[in-house]
Amino acid sequence: MKKRYIDDLALFGGSNLFDIPKPTSGLYRPSEERFLSYARSLFTTQQLTNNGPLVRELEKRLAELHGTASCATFCSGFMALLLSIYALALPGCTEVIMPSATYRRMAAIVRWAGMEPCFTDIDPQTLGVNAELFRPLISTKTALLLGVHPIVNMSAAEDLEMLSAESGIPLLFDSVEAAYGTIAGRKIGGFGRAEVFSMHASKFINGFEGGYITTNDLELRDKLKRMEAFGFQKRDVITELGCNAKLNELHAAMSLACLDEIEEQLRHNKIIFKRYKSGLEGLPLHLFKYATNETRTWKNVVVKFEEEWELTRDELLQLLEAENILARPYYTPPLHIAEQGFVTTVLPVTEAITASTCVLPSGTHVSEQDVDIISDTLHFIYKHRQMLKVMLREKGHMYEKKPL
Ligand SMILES: Cc1ncc(COP(=O)(O)O)c(C=O)c1O
Numbered sequence: 047m048k049k050r051y052i053d054d055l056a057l058f059g060g061s062n063l064f065d066i067p068k069p070t071s072g073l074y075r076p077s078e079e080r081f082l083s084y085a086r087s088l089f090t091t092q093q094l095t096n097n098g099p100l101v102r103e104l105e106k107r108l109a110e111l112h113g114t115a116s117c118a119t120f121c122s123g124f125m126a127l128l129l130s131i132y133a134l135a136l137p138g139c140t141e142v143i144m145p146s147a148t149y150r151r152m153a154a155i156v157r158w159a160g161m162e163p164c165f166t167d168i169d170p171q172t173l174g175v176n177a178e179l180f181r182p183l184i185s186t187k188t189a190l191l192l193g194v195h196p197i198v199n200m201s202a203a204e205d206l207e208m209l210s211a212e213s214g215i216p217l218l219f220d221s222v223e224a225a226y227g228t229i230a231g232r233k234i235g236g237f238g239r240a241e242v243f244s245m246h247a248s249k250f251i252n253g254f255e256g257g258y259i260t261t262n263d264l265e266l267r268d269k270l271k272r273m274e275a276f277g278f279q280k281r282d283v284i285t286e287l288g289c290n291a292k293l294n295e296l297h298a299a300m301s302l303a304c305l306d307e308i309e310e311q312l313r314h315n316k317i318i319f320k321r322y323k324s325g326l327e328g329l330p331l332h333l334f335k336y337a338t339n340e341t342r343t344w345k346n347v348v349v350k351f352e353e354e355w356e357l358t359r360d361e362l363l364q365l366l367e368a369e370n371i372l373a374r375p376y377y378t379p380p381l382h383i384a385e386q387g388f389v390t391t392v393l394p395v396t397e398a399i400t401a402s403t404c405v406l407p408s409g410t411h412v413s414e415q416d417v418d419i420i421s422d423t424l425h426f427i428y429k430h431r432q433m434l435k436v437m438l439r440e441k442g443h444m445y446e447k448k449p450l
Contacts, residue, residue: 226342
């Protein structure tokens with residue numbers, strides 16, 4: 047139902063626009079039959095885990111997708127990152143240089159690997175990182191450069207490769223948000239020593255849960271495969287500090303089914319993005335656009351609200367959330383604020399961006415009609431911003447931060 051009066055907004059007593067919440071997660075569902083046909087093979091091979099045939103097939107296909115010599119899968123992106131950081135860090139060094147505007151548990155991953163994060167600001171145009179931002183933070187303590195790609199755009203990967211070569215400090219990429227991308231035609235996957243991806247249900251390749259790394263360094267790949275399987279090199283011979291971080295066959299079946307349908311997902315993502323682009327026209331916001339001369343997932347819709355809104359980003363999200371439009375704040379709070387021990391760190395771009403930017407609903411559960419409703423709601427809110435500001439502030443509706 048279209049909103050006509052302010053009282054029609056769900057926050058002020060109107061009925062909400064969507065019965066079922068509209069999320070920002072991809073949640074791509076491959077065809078049931080395709081998934082089941084991979085999953086059925088479990089009953090023939092009788093292998094459920096421990097580097098089974100589906101995991102091996104998936105690793106081969108992911109390496110092909112990224113144009114790398116190899117791939118190793120893991121039970122999650124978290125564990126893929128943790129083990130890669132541990133394996134690559136310079137011995138005796140304790141700091142990992144990384145952006146603060148990123149995945150909310152990234153600092154925890156670094157700490158599990160026995161190190162401390164050293165946070166850098168981001169580029170205001172791309173929201174990514176580059177060598178200029180990393181260079182001043184390099185010291186004798188630096189163990190690793192962690193180049194995280196932002197949502198939508200890319201970090202300056204070639205720049206960072208040069209910095210790594212010149213400083214001798216290993217470079218790892220968190221490419222969770224850059225899956226299926228290219229930089230000047232070069233595929234994401236082969237930059238730095240390795241790149242890490244997630245196969246969580248919300249990501250481009252949905253394996254329910256899961257993660258993987260791509261690398262051209264076969265020794266590193268073999269080491270990581272040993273680390274994820276208890277550290278065994280062969281029966282009764284342990285060569286690594288191992289754990290259990292393997293991907294199982296059922297999750298590999300889901301990922302393979304999604305890989306088969308990349309084109310279908312891309313088609314949907316592009317339609318949704320373009321619909322937002324026209325629906326949001328005329329509003330004072332910056333829509334972060336995908337490079338059309340590169341490959342991209344077109345999966346996420348990120349907007350930065352300009353000052354003309356008069357309402358804060360969090361007030362806007364509060365109004366949307368009441369409608370079951372689950373737009374999410376962009377990497378908020380940033381890690382240098384969320385994590386203990388960084389009181390003196392000031393990162394002006396990160397702080398300004400994370401306070402004014404959000405991710406709008408997209409993915410399988412969002413249709414073109416849904417985008418029209420969401421865009422119309424934003425136009426309605428903008429039109430009535432002054433009245434809404436008074437109502438929100440007088441009535442004391444406070445945005446309660448909820449975990450994602
Ligand atoms: C940028 C980034 N890195 C790492 C991860 C962790 O991946 P996973 O959820 O597979 O553990 C996420 C998850 O959302 C992420 O967004």
